[in-house]
Amino acid sequence: AQKITQTQPGMFVQEKEAVTLDCTYDTSDQNYGLFWYKQPSSGEMIFLIYQGSYDEQNATEGRYSLNFQKARKSANLVISASQLGDSAMYFCAMRVANSGNTPLVFGKGTRLSVIA
Amino acid sequence: GAVVSQHPSRVICKSGTSVKIECRSLDFQATTMFWYRQFPKQSLMLMATSNEGSKATYEQGVEKDKFLINHASLTLSTLTVTSAHPEDSSFYICSARDRLPDGYTFGSGTRLTVV
Numbered sequence: 730a731q732k733i734t735q736t737q738p739g740m741f742v743q744e745k746e747a748v749t750l751d752c753t754y755d756t757s758d759q760n761y762g763l764f765w766y767k768q769p770s771s772g773e774m775i776f777l778i779y780q781g782s783y784d785e786q787n788a789t790e791g792r793y794s795l796n797f798q799k800a801r802k803s804a805n806l807v808i809s810a811s812q813l814g815d816s817a818m819y820f821c822a823m824r825v826a827n828s829g830n831t832p833l834v835f836g837k838g839t840r841l842s843v844i845a
Numbered sequence: 846g847a848v849v850s851q852h853p854s855r856v857i858c859k860s861g862t863s864v865k866i867e868c869r870s871l872d873f874q875a876t877t878m879f880w881y882r883q884f885p886k887q888s889l890m891l892m893a894t895s896n897e898g899s900k901a902t903y904e905q906g907v908e909k910d911k912f913l914i915n916h917a918s919l920t921l922s923t924l925t926v927t928s929a930h931p932e933d934s935s936f937y938i939c940s941a942r943d944r945l946p947d948g949y950t951f952g953s954g955t956r957l958t959v960v
Contacts, residue, residue: 762947772883772936774951781947820888824947830896832879833940833949835889 731756733836741842742811750806750839752821761825763804768818816843847873847943851952866924866955868939875941878922883936929959
């Protein structure tokens, strides 16, 4: 069965600094996708970035980049130039296979606090 | 982009009553809808997968008779919490596969409080 592990329950970062949120995954499938979501206190799930297992380049979206190390089965999120508004819960998620019936499986999350 | 509208955003109900939560895809057809539950400071746990026109598939440990899921059309899926108890108080959120190759669109969530 697939599993996502986020080992950092909480992280602090100084405003304008970069921060890395760790995510490791476990699956025997070759075709999978990795996602990062931000969840502010309002509860909505905000999609940040996606990496497909066959993508050779690391994904980037603005201040977000995904450090994808396939052999290590890790998909760490890097947030550059942190802002106070980045304070939130961050979830790493994975889908395996790629049918319409495939749900996302989530890690336990990391609470990021940005300090002024 | 794809939008899933979820209502209500917040509901308080008395023990023993039922509550219906709706998720509606506004600009795409959601063949499959996923329902998650999230307790405070915890992750999203998949409750069930619903497919339009067929019975939902529930995850192990989720009571089918308590959490009724209906996916009668390609744009609407509902979750009804029957005979609610305080332990059912939680954050419920739906998600649908959208048009993009790896697109998952989430509703805004429903915070249920049973008193």
